[in-house]
Amino acid sequence: MNFRKLWLVARTTYLGQVRSTTFLVMTFVLPLIVVVVAAVPILLDERDSAATYGLVDLSGALDPSTPVSGEEEISLQRYDTEADAEQARVAGTVEGYLVVAADYLAEGTLAYHGAEAPDPSAMEGLERALRYGLAPEAPPWLHERLAEPAIWQYEALAKGARLDDGFEVTLWAMAPIALSVLFALMLTTTLNGIAPAIMREREERSMEMVLTSLRPVELVGGKLLGLSLLTITQAGIWLLAAAVALALVWINQGTGGWPDVPWHVLGWAVMLCVPGYLLYGSLAAGLGVISGGREQARQITGLLAILAVSPIWMLTSVMKAPLSPASTILSVIPTFAPVLALFRMSMAEVPPWQLWLAAVLLWVSVALAIAAVARLFRASALLYGQILSPRGILSALGTRKEGAA
Amino acid sequence: MAAIAVDVEHLVKSFGTVRAVQEVSFAVLHGEIFGLLGSNGAGKTTTIRMILDLIRPDSGRIAVLGGAFTEATKERIGYLPEERGLYRDMKLWDLMLFMGQLKGLSLAAVKERAERYLKQVDLWDARELKAEALSRGMGQKAQFVAAAMHEPDLVIIDEPFSGLDPVNTQVIRELIYTMRARGAAIIMSTHQMHQVEEMCQRILLIDRGQAMLYGELDEVRDRFSTNTVEVQLSGDIGAVPGVVSAERQNGGYRLALGDGTAPEDVLRALVNTPGVQVHRFERLRTSLDDIFVQVVGHRVETGEEEVRP
Numbered sequence: 001m002n003f004r005k006l007w008l009v010a011r012t013t014y015l016g017q018v019r020s021t022t023f024l025v026m027t028f029v030l031p032l033i034v035v036v037v038a039a040v041p042i043l044l045d046e047r048d049s050a051a052t053y054g055l056v057d058l059s060g061a062l063d064p065s066t067p068v069s070g071e072e073e074i075s076l077q078r079y080d081t082e083a084d085a086e087q088a089r090v091a092g093t094v095e096g097y098l099v100v101a102a103d104y105l106a107e108g109t110l111a112y113h114g115a116e117a118p119d120p121s122a123m124e125g126l127e128r129a130l131r132y133g134l135a136p137e138a139p140p141w142l143h144e145r146l147a148e149p150a151i152w153q154y155e156a157l158a159k160g161a162r163l164d165d166g167f168e169v170t171l172w173a174m175a176p177i178a179l180s181v182l183f184a185l186m187l188t189t190t191l192n193g194i195a196p197a198i199m200r201e202r203e204e205r206s207m208e209m210v211l212t213s214l215r216p217v218e219l220v221g222g223k224l225l226g227l228s229l230l231t232i233t234q235a236g237i238w239l240l241a242a243a244v245a246l247a248l249v250w251i252n253q254g255t256g257g258w259p260d261v262p263w264h265v266l267g268w269a270v271m272l273c274v275p276g277y278l279l280y281g282s283l284a285a286g287l288g289v290i291s292g293g294r295e296q297a298r299q300i301t302g303l304l305a306i307l308a309v310s311p312i313w314m315l316t317s318v319m320k321a322p323l324s325p326a327s328t329i330l331s332v333i334p335t336f337a338p339v340l341a342l343f344r345m346s347m348a349e350v351p352p353w354q355l356w357l358a359a360v361l362l363w364v365s366v367a368l369a370i371a372a373v374a375r376l377f378r379a380s381a382l383l384y385g386q387i388l389s390p391r392g393i394l395s396a397l398g399t400r401k402e403g404a405a
Numbered sequence: 406m407a408a409i410a411v412d413v414e415h416l417v418k419s420f421g422t423v424r425a426v427q428e429v430s431f432a433v434l435h436g437e438i439f440g441l442l443g444s445n446g447a448g449k450t451t452t453i454r455m456i457l458d459l460i461r462p463d464s465g466r467i468a469v470l471g472g473a474f475t476e477a478t479k480e481r482i483g484y485l486p487e488e489r490g491l492y493r494d495m496k497l498w499d500l501m502l503f504m505g506q507l508k509g510l511s512l513a514a515v516k517e518r519a520e521r522y523l524k525q526v527d528l529w530d531a532r533e534l535k536a537e538a539l540s541r542g543m544g545q546k547a548q549f550v551a552a553a554m555h556e557p558d559l560v561i562i563d564e565p566f567s568g569l570d571p572v573n574t575q576v577i578r579e580l581i582y583t584m585r586a587r588g589a590a591i592i593m594s595t596h597q598m599h600q601v602e603e604m605c606q607r608i609l610l611i612d613r614g615q616a617m618l619y620g621e622l623d624e625v626r627d628r629f630s631t632n633t634v635e636v637q638l639s640g641d642i643g644a645v646p647g648v649v650s651a652e653r654q655n656g657g658y659r660l661a662l663g664d665g666t667a668p669e670d671v672l673r674a675l676v677n678t679p680g681v682q683v684h685r686f687e688r689l690r691t692s693l694d695d696i697f698v699q700v701v702g703h704r705v706e707t708g709e710e711e712v713r714p
Contacts, residue, residue: 012503206490213507
């Protein structure tokens with residue numbers, strides 16, 4: 001294997017695609033659309049949370065100077081009677097109003113009147129105000145505990161990391177899932193481009209000339225590497241955008257410092273998803289070599305995309321018992337490994353040897369697949385646009401060099 | 406004698422029940438243009454592919470550039486296949502850099518060579534064009550440059566002049582001559598017999614996978630030539646000793662000579678004939694076209710397809 005030539009093919013393939021309009025749109029415009037679509041409801045929520053609410057205290061339990069504090073800013077307007085509050089709601093002065101029942105101290109009854117339920121964070125602020133109002137003379141430390149009775153600390157399943165915040169817990173639990181979903185997404189959106197890229201060699205009749213300069217495995221491997229690097233670039237940019245978005249959320253929370261990032265999950269994602277992509281890419285390339293045309297290749301590649309997302313159907317059983325023998329076996333099968341192994345990582349502490357086994361099997365499968373595609377490619381190169389017959393396919397796979405089809 | 410660049414012995418290749426190449430042997434020397442001839446389906450492309458190690462022979466031996474074909478050999482070979490193709494969405498310049506580097510040239514070297522060769526074939530101004538924007542002739546020249554700019558020791562060119570106008574034909578021919586002068590061995594497969602007559606020193610004619618004619622072009626032509634001369638003269642030819650028949654043709658005579666009669670004797674007799682002035686005297690040699698038709702004519706007419714792997 002001449003790695004210089006393989007790299008040359010990969011680089012040429014990469015540079016030829018990375019400047020294309022399709023790639024630029026998919027890489028930069030698509031995430032922008034996703035961000036805009038995701039941001040609109042958040043912005044609308046922001047507006048809602050800043051709304052004014054009415055408060056009618058029929059119990060007399062709340063101190064008139066009760067401050068209302070919480071994560072969200074709430075404007076609270078006191079009214080003496082429900083009628084006044086209702087009038088204000090109808091007039092649009094308040095979104096709705098909270099009525100502290102006369103028997104609140106005995107029963108704890110509250111009632112909210114409004115067209116829509118208030119934002120949960122706004123409701124949390126109102127509850128804090130109630131807790132504060134119950135003991136207006138209490139020292140500040142008691143007020144703090146009344147406002148926030150529990151500050152949870154979580155022990156992560158893996159690496160014994162100490163997670164201080166719900167954000168970190170979510171990050172650690174969701175990162176493997178998000179990465180496996182990203183992998184499946186990248187496969188389904190880019191696989192159908194691989195077969196045409198391989199078919200291009202045949203259709204543009206350049207193969208015979210190129211094959212006198214390098215081995216088929218260098219050409220096929222280089223093309224797959226170039227296309228994989230392209231996908232990695234795209235995924236990397238998307239992940240970077242997601243990281244920036246999460247960092248903004250973290251900063252917005254005002255927790256301070258930086259959250260613990262599950263780097264080991266990212267490491268395993270690279271170890272599993274890169275060969276996983278190469279494996280599916282090889283299979284797509286193989287289908288491209290033996291198919292009759294681009295349209296047929298797209299259709300067959302569509303079946304491959306179904307195989308790529310098929311682990312999703314197994315998720316229920318894997319999530320129920322992530323460490324069961326069935327889950328373990330499924331997660332080391334090369335075609336399922338990237339998605340299932342990462343999913344298991346989000347559910348349980350997966351023994352490292354199982355992850356290593358999945359990675360090794362994946363890389364071995366990639367090597368075998370590329371070698372097989374290279375043989376098909378060589379046989380196909382000599383057919384002048386004809387399709388390899390089933391016998392020709394078997395013959396090509398069975399011998400190093402052959403001309404018969 | 407020049408060193409042997411390609412040595413083929415008893416080459417055999419079958420596809421299923423079809424024997425594409427049968428016991429073919431030949432050698433190609435450094436510094437020569439070797440004509441590989443044959444009708445469609447004769448086995449030329451199969452032979453070329455075996456030389457290039459694209460397919461394996463069933464039996465026989467091939468030595469290329471001094472030994473068995475290796476990966477290193479690829480960088481010393483240039484190949485222009487009959488099936489032309491370029492990466493359509495690549496710029497010509499990028500294409501040259503890619504192909505040159507695949508042949509082992511450094512980036513600096515390939516830039517220098519590509520510029521020189523593109524200027525030589527008048528494609529320098531088109532270097533920023535995508536391959537799909539090139540005309541057929543331009544594309545063919547570009548592919549020739551891609552096959553030749555690493556200055557290989559063995560060049561195999563299949564129908565190098567098809568689709569080229571006379572000016573571009575001359576440009577490519579000059580490039581081929583330059584390669585020959587550098588000592589490269591050139592195997593040229595073509596149906597254009599006049600190009601072979603003009604450019605090749607030796608030929609191999611294959612028919613139905615078998616070697617029909619092999620050797621020096623002049624020897625082959627002599628072998629097929631009849632003892633005939635063509636003369637342009639003024640005056641009455643009369644009876645010339647040794648001439649069996651005289652046929653008027655194109656304002657002159659075609660004279661069939663008897664066995665054992667040397668053309669020089671006839672010329673001497675004509676010159677010495679009173680009232681006769683000889684303007685042109687030429688020994689007629691059978692054209693390669695005629696030889697080709699004689700050997701494989703029936704297959705050329707039926708146009709049978711070549712057996713391709």
